[in-house]
Amino acid sequence: xxxxxxxxxxxxxxxxxxxxxxxxxxxxxxxxxxxxxxxxxxxxxxxxxxxxxxxxxxxxxxxxxxxxxxxxxxxxxxxxxxxxxxxxxxxxxxxxxxxxxxxxxxxxxxxxxxxxxxxxxxxxxxxxxxxxxxxxxxxxxxxxxxxxxxxxxxxxxxxxxxxxxxxxxxxxxxxxxxxxxxxxxxxxxxxxxxxxxxxxxxxxxxxxxxxxxxxxxxxxxxxxxxxxxxxxxxxxxxxxxxxxxxxxxxxxxxxxxxxxxxxxxxxxxxxxxxxxxxxxxxxxxxxxxxxx
Numbered sequence: 001x002x003x004x005x006x007x008x009x010x011x012x013x014x015x016x017x018x019x020x021x022x023x024x025x026x027x028x029x030x031x032x033x034x035x036x037x038x039x040x041x042x043x044x045x046x047x048x049x050x051x052x053x054x055x056x057x058x059x060x061x062x063x064x065x066x067x068x069x070x071x072x073x074x075x076x077x078x079x080x081x082x083x084x085x086x087x088x089x090x091x092x093x094x095x096x097x098x099x100x101x102x103x104x105x106x107x108x109x110x111x112x113x114x115x116x117x118x119x120x121x122x123x124x125x126x127x128x129x130x131x132x133x134x135x136x137x138x139x140x141x142x143x144x145x146x147x148x149x150x151x152x153x154x155x156x157x158x159x160x161x162x163x164x165x166x167x168x169x170x171x172x173x174x175x176x177x178x179x180x181x182x183x184x185x186x187x188x189x190x191x192x193x194x195x196x197x198x199x200x201x202x203x204x205x206x207x208x209x210x211x212x213x214x215x216x217x218x219x220x221x222x223x224x225x226x227x228x229x230x231x232x233x234x235x236x237x238x239x240x241x242x243x244x245x246x247x248x249x250x251x252x253x254x255x256x257x258x259x260x261x262x263x264x265x266x267x268x269x270x271x272x273x274x275x276x277x278x279x280x281x282x283x284x285x286x287x288x289x290x291x292x
Contacts, residue, residue, distance in 0.1 A: 034097075039249040043067025047126040056263070058202050065252070073097075080221040095238055102230040103239060105291045108221050109234030112284035113186060116193065119253040120212070123273040125150045131271055132202040149202050151208045160213025161220070169218055179292040182222035186285035189215025193278035197271060215281065226291060
């Protein structure tokens with residue numbers, strides 16, 4: 001800290017422009033938001049379906065968020081027409097609409113990846129307890145033993161991630177590229193989730209967690225490394241913040257849509273959540289190949 005040099009804002013701006021020109025990045029621009037009515041219509045349609053079919057009330061949140069985003073786009077466009085562009089709403093909505101092409105592709109990868117991860121964090125305990133320890137009753141000793149084992153499984157994938165990042169993923173990325181490395185890691189994660197459908201020995205799940213740990217390590221590093229090299233440096237912090245929206249959105253969807261699917265289609269078979277997790281993680285792996 002004591003040896004770090006500080007630069008004035010105008011100097012930082014010159015550095016940023018020079019970096020963008022050297023890397024061939026497009027200059028930072030902000031798009032004019034359009035299409036708000038479509039978002040509002042989609043949100044209202046979801047609200048109507050939930051109300052008509054008496055679905056879980058959590059789905060109201062999904063519809064309301066989509067409609068609210070549509071309203072925000074319409075308001076931002078109206079503000080632009082009034083020449084009032086220097087406000088928080090216009091900045092956020094405009095930057096969201098003008099995401100660089102690679103960021104849009106990575107956002108899809110993040111959406112699928114984090115959907116799988118949130119499924120894992122929510123449903124691993126009932127899956128392990130019911131299928132490996134033989135109890136679906138949260139009050140039973142067997143269920144609690146299963147929950148304790150899940151703690152060990154989660155510690156395993158985190159430990160693997162800590163080792164995989166510097167000793168596996170970084171060397172591999174230097175040889176085959178960040179996108180290919182991330183695609184391989186996510187494929188391993190998908191296989192790890194898929195193995196839950198076939199393994200019935202709790203000890204063998206440690207191998208599943210090794211694969212998931214490699215995917216977890218890559219998820220925490222590779223998408224951000226790819227994004228940082230593709231966006232205007234003057235807006236790096238803004239785009240990194242917007243990028244994290246694709247971590248939050250899957251959380252909301254899994255908490256609402258996934259719960260509804262399981263209660264209606266597989267009310268006593270939580271194991272199928274691992275199939276969903278494997279499927280969306282596989283989609284994330286395939287989507288990563290478009291980021292090369």
